[in-house]
Amino acid sequence: MALGDAYEGEDPALPCGRTLSEVWETAEETPDDPHTVGCPHCQEALAQLGILDDYVREARDRDADEAAEAAAADRLTARVMDLVRTDLRPGRTLPLGEPADDAWITEAAAAKAFRAAAEALPTVFAGSCKVVLEVPDGPATVTMEVAAGLEWPLPELAERIRERVLAAADEAVGMTVSGVDVTVVDLIDAEADAGEERA
Structure with missing residues (x-):
């Protein structure tokens, strides 16, 4: 190729x-x-x-x-x-848990987990994902661009992605995320996975 x-x-x-x-x-x-x-x-x-x-x-x-x-x-x-x-690129390190925990994760690793959470939805493809701290050692905000199948109503798509990213932040990453900003950059004609979310 x-x-x-x-x-x-x-x-x-x-x-x-x-x-x-x-x-x-x-x-x-x-x-x-x-x-x-x-x-x-x-x-x-x-x-x-x-x-x-x-x-x-x-x-x-x-x-x-x-x-x-x-x-x-x-x-x-x-x-x-x-x-x-x-x-x-590992990127910046971001704090996990409380400041006293002295636990860290790279921005790239956190973004990868958040993209995977979004792509668990059928016909959703995550692109750019940025994780920004509002204040040092404070909660983070996540900004993500996605492409999705034509069958998705945009408000529902954005809400479902926010729910999944927030759940991944809490359960999988251990990071406090106060907000998730989702931008749909492309709509694609892809077959839905029978309405079921991918594992």
């Missing part, structure tokens, strides 16, 4: 020194490359890029108008690449 468009602009380097584009190209050209096989950073990046490959192939396989299909594939590519770049 050609990923040239995905690397226009930023092509972040992994802790091992290789960039995302180098990792992908090496995996395609030399699958048994010793560095790639033995490097946990390259293996994690390949796992993330595999998701991108699956999404793009799925988009291209759909029966749709050629131009619309290409546009959908480009949106999916950009969205997943944003997630890959975010997951490769």
Whole structure:
């Protein structure tokens, strides 16, 4: 698969020194490359890029108008690449529990948990997710962008995502979140999962 468009602009380097584009190209050209096989950073990046490959192939396989299909594939590519770049950067550390607990989590890890909570809803795909402290050691606010299937009424979608993110913050992450701001950036024509939420 050609990923040239995905690397226009930023092509972040992994802790091992290789960039995302180098990792992908090496995996395609030399699958048994010793560095790639033995490097946990390259293996994690390949796992993330595999998701991108699956999404793009799925988009291209759909029966749709050629131009619309290409546009959908480009949106999916950009969205997943944003997630890959975010997951490769730990970002700031955020406090958990009470100040005396001296417990912390990286912003990237918290955002990943919140995106997973939102994507447990059928035909919901989470993109950018930012976690911001209102005051030092205080509650946080979460800002998230999502794409969703056409079957969702927007007010209901936003409310369901808020409920899931707040529950994940309390039960899975252990962080106090005072508000969740949800922005729907794209509506997609995707088949609903029979009205059931994904595990």
